Amino acid sequence: MKVFKFGGASVKDAEAVKNITKILANFENEKIVVVVSAMGKMTNALELVINSYFNKDGNAIKHLEEVKLFHKKIMNELFSSKSHPVFDEVNNHFVEIEWVLEEEAAKGYAFAYDQIVSTGELISTRIISAYLRQAGINNTWLDARDIIQTDNNYREGEVNWAVTTARSQEIIPSLFKDPCNVVVTQGFIASTSENYTTTLGREGSDYTAAILAYCLNADGVFIWKDVPGVLNADPKFYKDAQKIERMSYHDAIELAYFGASVIHPKTIKPLENKNITLHVKSFINPDFPGTQIGKDFQTKPLIPSFIFKDNQLLISISAKDFSFIAEENLSGIFGLFASIGVKINLMQNSAISFSVCIDNNPFKAPKLIEALKKDYKILYNENLQLYTVRHYYPSTIEMLTAGKEVLLEQRSRHTAQFVARVIKD
Numbered sequence: 001m002k003v004f005k006f007g008g009a010s011v012k013d014a015e016a017v018k019n020i021t022k023i024l025a026n027f028e029n030e031k032i033v034v035v036v037s038a039m040g041k042m043t044n045a046l047e048l049v050i051n052s053y054f055n056k057d058g059n060a061i062k063h064l065e066e067v068k069l070f071h072k073k074i075m076n077e078l079f080s081s082k083s084h085p086v087f088d089e090v091n092n093h094f095v096e097i098e099w100v101l102e103e104e105a106a107k108g109y110a111f112a113y114d115q116i117v118s119t120g121e122l123i124s125t126r127i128i129s130a131y132l133r134q135a136g137i138n139n140t141w142l143d144a145r146d147i148i149q150t151d152n153n154y155r156e157g158e159v160n161w162a163v164t165t166a167r168s169q170e171i172i173p174s175l176f177k178d179p180c181n182v183v184v185t186q187g188f189i190a191s192t193s194e195n196y197t198t199t200l201g202r203e204g205s206d207y208t209a210a211i212l213a214y215c216l217n218a219d220g221v222f223i224w225k226d227v228p229g230v231l232n233a234d235p236k237f238y239k240d241a242q243k244i245e246r247m248s249y250h251d252a253i254e255l256a257y258f259g260a261s262v263i264h265p266k267t268i269k270p271l272e273n274k275n276i277t278l279h280v281k282s283f284i285n286p287d288f289p290g291t292q293i294g295k296d297f298q299t300k301p302l303i304p305s306f307i308f309k310d311n312q313l314l315i316s317i318s319a320k321d322f323s324f325i326a327e328e329n330l331s332g333i334f335g336l337f338a339s340i341g342v343k344i345n346l347m348q349n350s351a352i353s354f355s356v357c358i359d360n361n362p363f364k365a366p367k368l369i370e371a372l373k374k375d376y377k378i379l380y381n382e383n384l385q386l387y388t389v390r391h392y393y394p395s396t397i398e399m400l401t402a403g404k405e406v407l408l409e410q411r412s413r414h415t416a417q418f419v420a421r422v423i424k425d
């Protein structure tokens, strides 16, 4: 059994949906679980709906109409008969959102977010499952919420592995009935033990694929993308980005952790634990080799990989009386970061100060600074960039730092990171 994952870009329009049939045709005799994200930028569009609902700005219905129109256009292009049952199935999901929007939010933002935003995946899989069937690919639509159980930490659910494994093994193999070799399910979404919908964090569909592969002991995960594989840099920022052919789990985890957006950071660990190879491949050129990530794979070619993060905030924390920043302060400081949910991208300490670089999230960063100011003297710099280079050479660093003021720098054997700002003249 193999697990395939199609992200938003690989199902962004009718053409892309049609392309899935071509990819599946190459795997005719295999059992495949197909994990799909919301189409195109629909998760962002549904975030506008939930935000308007929550802020009561009167635009929730208008934003929802945009989501409806987007899907309607794709469905009209895929299904010639307007009485195809998929139109009703999709409409039912919209009706459910409308019910939520009519009520007052009783359980807080994160709960309402998951109930509404999860619809993107429910709808995309309805459309894709129906289209594949119409194209002659027999398949079963599976509600991922019947398989993946999380705790009730909405927007960032923690997987209950025991329940999820038991359900995966009990339910999924029985859905493959000759001639049905394909199961279509949603990435990103799950449910609590009380059957409320949760999500696994933005871009979490890769993680869904890894969870299912782990639970089913799959023999491979394939992530189909609009790039030829894992590149050593984001082609949006570096025009000479090169494809990595093979990569160790370790390198993949480090790159994902430092912010390479090609794979969700939680994806690799479950695969590594069961030694399942991850293939990152182009959905435009499915016959091209892509990148393979696996256990004893030597990363090849071993070239520097660059990760660039914009809009960084560098905070320097020192004691008000200029005493040392010691372990007891640090444990309180880390506690604050954890309770506000701020991830540290880079940190460094000296005798009297502790510096951290974080994403300048407009909700979390001001809250964190306020909380830190109660006990510490705080200085901070905004509008910075964080560069991470894995497998660097001295010349790589020179090239990247040219014309920049470096505020903080850290190098280990394989990874160099620095926080910098562009010098304007």
Ligand code: ASP
Residues within 6 Å of the ligand: 007, 008, 037, 038, 043, 044, 120, 187, 188, 201, 202, 203, 204, 205, 206
């Ligand atoms: N649709 C979700 C998101 O955009 C999950 C995913 O794409 O992986 O965050």
Ligand code: MG
Residues within 6 Å of the ligand: 007, 008, 037, 038, 040, 043, 203
């Ligand atoms: Mg998405």
